Amino acid sequence: MPEKTTVNPGAVAGPGTTGDTVDLAAPGVGAAAVEAAGGPANKPRSLGQDAWRELRGRPMFWIAGALLVLLIVMAIVPSLFTGADPDHADLRNHYLGEPQWSHLFQVDWFGYNKQGQSVWARTVYGARASIIVGVCVTFAVTVFGGLLGMLAGYFGGWADALLSRITDVFFGIPLLLGALVLLQAFTNRTVWTVTLGLSVFGWMQLARVMRGAVITQKQSDFVTAAKALGAGHTRILFKHILPNAIGPVIVVATIALAGYISAEATLSYLGIGLQPPAISWGVDISAAKDVLRDAPHVLLIPSAFLSITVLAFILLGDAVRDALDPKLR
Amino acid sequence: MGRYVARRLLQMIPVFIGTTLLIFLMVYSLPGDPIKALFGDKAADPATVARLRHQFGLDQPMLTQYWNYLTGLFKGDFGQSFTGRPVADLIGEAFPVTIRLALYAFAIEVVIGVALGMLTGLKRGKFVDQLVLVLTLIVISVPVFVLGFLAQFFLGLKWQLITPTVQDSMNLGQLTVPAIVLGALSLAYVTRLTRTTVAENLRADYMRTALAKGLPKSRRLGVHLMRNSLIPVVTFLGTDLGMLMGGAIVTEGIFNVQGVGNTLYRAIQTSEGPTVVGIVTVLVLIYLVSSLVVDLLYAVLDPRIRYA
């Protein structure tokens, strides 16, 4: 393989004078940071360490973090929060039962929906769908969009023109609209089909951000240096450029995550996302809209949880952005 | 500048073709036979089905169908819906409503968003600033359909300030609440964006120069600060108009506004291909033109940018 031969000299050249800059810069915050850091004597902090130091000092990060941990635990082991079966229905006694605000964490805490199911139990169990979809879509679009963006930015020329036009084509279709049409093709929809639907129309922004970041990094000295040393494309891309370009991508992805959770709920609410018997906040909100007049709590409780989840991810995104990308602050 | 515009227009062609082809392929490969569906729950007569399929060109290969559609489009023909109405008519009925709604939402977010952004940017760290920040955060977190239901429940059902749904889609007064709901998310973004850029530019050298030159405050803030702070806001707003038209699917549904969103949603559900493709085609055009306009506005606002 041609890469093998070119990779080795780069690695070997590490301790050398020019190679020194390369190895320092690669995991660092960019060429500018390296210059500022002075000589090799100062042990440079990595981007991750920098960000962590930033994050630690922010109360918002901790609030968001705590909320998210709680929600994620809820998604993984819902039975910790409620002993009730979210599917158990009893029309005879519990049709549209009122919330019992003093019965914290009990079956009837938030009352019952029109099928006589515990709103609290369904809300707890509904967290899973939202979080799975949010996280998986974000992962998928970051990998796919990131890869495309990297290729476009790095190789430029024809590849860039083609990939950029493809990106433009998908940009022309709003996320919700595209997902609506695509998901219509599936009669049995699960979290995975919804994830697919949102991913297919959600990757473009990340591709653009990645492309921009890669183009900036491509021109920096350490890349030129690595090239001069004969490093292969793969090595340059993944070892040198990616670690420096990933910052803005992570920022955009974290903020987008909240949007995907919201989009999943919207699709389910429109009847084209998840479908019963799957338990999801969107599905429950959709079912509750007819009884808004008689029993608003059935709609408001899952709405509140949905909003809190989105909020938590937005706060996290804000914090990560501030930490990783000081210019955007 | 002229060459730049020409190049951009040329670039639009493949994007336009690609986007319409994408939506065309997706819509026409949806399961369910829209022609058989015309018969309702009566058994579809095969001879009539075959004839109607031929009439709508559905018996041809997909790419031929697309080619026919595209050539028709250049002659200004959007085709016919499966129920026999010209799609151009449907577009002509739905778009005025949605454009009205979107512009209304747009006006709200520009006026209130920029004003709030300026205010908080100038009073950074003060109580007003914190309050607005928290409020925008809440608005961003609440999904649009939840926001819509909250408005419907409290304003429409509980306090009875408005009718829960819109009765006359062309009545601006009745469109107020839907427009606020539709524009709320962008309003929050505009506020935050303006706030950031205003705060940043306040510290810029030219502001200090302007102060040193002894320019009056109104000129410093109104011309120097405004002009420079609005550049990123304009970019955002430009792409936002297209988004508003798309976001109308949810808002129009909740408030029963007879616009593009409603028509589109129903057409998607019934695999009404010609209508979906027709509406999306117009949306794509709006999107392409508005992003071009944004880039040109950019040049107008920022003297440093010159398009060759």
Add this chain to the structure above:
Amino acid sequence: MRGAKSATWVAGAIAVALTATACGGGSSSGNNAAVDPNGTYTYYSTEPQHELIPTNSNEVGGGYIIKNLFRGLVDFDAKGKLRYQNAESVESTDNQHFTVKLKKGWKFHNGEPVTASSFVDAWNWGANAKNAQLNSSWFEPIKGYEEIHPKEGDPETDKMSGLKVVNDNEFTIELSKPVSTFKERLFYDAFFPLPKAFFKDTKAFGEHPVGNGPYQQDGNWEHKVQFKTKKFADYKGVDKPKNGGVIFKFYNTDDSAYNDLVSDKVDIMYKVPNSATSKFKADLGDRAVNEPYGGQTTIAFPMYDKEWGKPEKAKVRQGLSMAIDRDTIVKTVLKDAYDAADGWVPTVVEGYQKDACGEFCKFNPTKAKQLIKEGGGVPGNKMTITFNNDGGHRDWAEAVCNDIKQNTGVNCAAQPRPTFQQVRNEITGKKMDSAFRMAWVQDFPNISNFISEQYRTGAGANDMGFSDPELDKLMDQANAAKTIEESNKLYLQAEKKLTETMPSIPLFFDHTLGGYSKNVQNVKFDTYRQAIWTDVEVKQK
């Protein structure tokens, strides 16, 4: 999205048939108000899906307008009896050769007299395969239909050999084989006459239809807004309008229409939205209408399925039926907008008998479990109820499933499909492997319509692929019966026999949930859940 709904189809043939219900609808309140014979009223409707041509309109939005603009040879009177309208007489001795004589003096709205050719030409045009009309299959019994509507390719003729004009006021119909109900079928929209102007420009006619009915178009069709009609002065039918015209107002969602009804901005609504069912009585007082009509809902099983087709599964279905607490579901989830079904034939339909389904439609969880066990259980102890999510069926489907799950331990899930169209595709493609929603709205208010269209071997709406030779034999006997009473009795036997195999589980009888504004009175709903348009009286302002 809320309010998005697919077209509501006129199942088979919903006639304008002015069939009165037993319970007569809300008779007018405050009868003292002076009536304005030229006053117009607004009627809740939906935008027609097609151009307004009788042979191509098969959904309610267009259907209701067409039924008011046109009158056929016959229709049904307030008591459900067939009566002559444009026809003087329709005679036949063998149910195969008919002689139609027209009443004299009937005119189209443009002044053109209605002649025998107005009918014959319209029918030939509607049957012609070239014109691809959605209602063309209504002409199938007529001799020569195969030639004008070949299975493939272009027709070689544009006339059906079975139709012959004798003179301006008389024509004959020959069928390819005898059809005993052909005269009754003539009420349907497809058989309406068309004026000469239609054939000159069908497209323009679709926008500006010209009929021979009690109302004529007034101004242009304002798409998605309204379609105005006014009283036709030269109308010769027996049901002369007591008002000045009907304005069909088009709504996208029932919610906004309902708001209009409460504030007197729309005068009559035949369908109150789900979100208002709990309070429409309070909102409208005695102007609220909640009464049964000729429609029912069942869940049906695929009898073509290997498991469900086994004879012992009849017991399982009986058991499942007994696990459903219909009364509680009706009272809570459905807010009394339905009745719990006690058979397959709705209460308002001629031939209905109480408790035709017997104990099998009564809630009895103990017996339910026992029967299911005796029948060898539900295949895999799992079942689904498939329904279309665009018709407001989710609530009851989930409630029924929850009952089955809780009371029998069978793992039941309500399974939505986004659209009616998708469900139909699966059902007609015989792809079901578990229960699905099946409903029937009467073509005409008689027990035979409910049993024979769905449960006869190979019948058009037999979605289950169900076949019971004994049941077929009973129905044959009923059809051959001399009197209607005798026929009804035999059909009742057939209905009761259905409990033995239980191919479908009766769930609910549907209600008309309607209301009217303070501007109108004498509003009555028929068993097709439509107001009797011509009888509505508009109060003087």
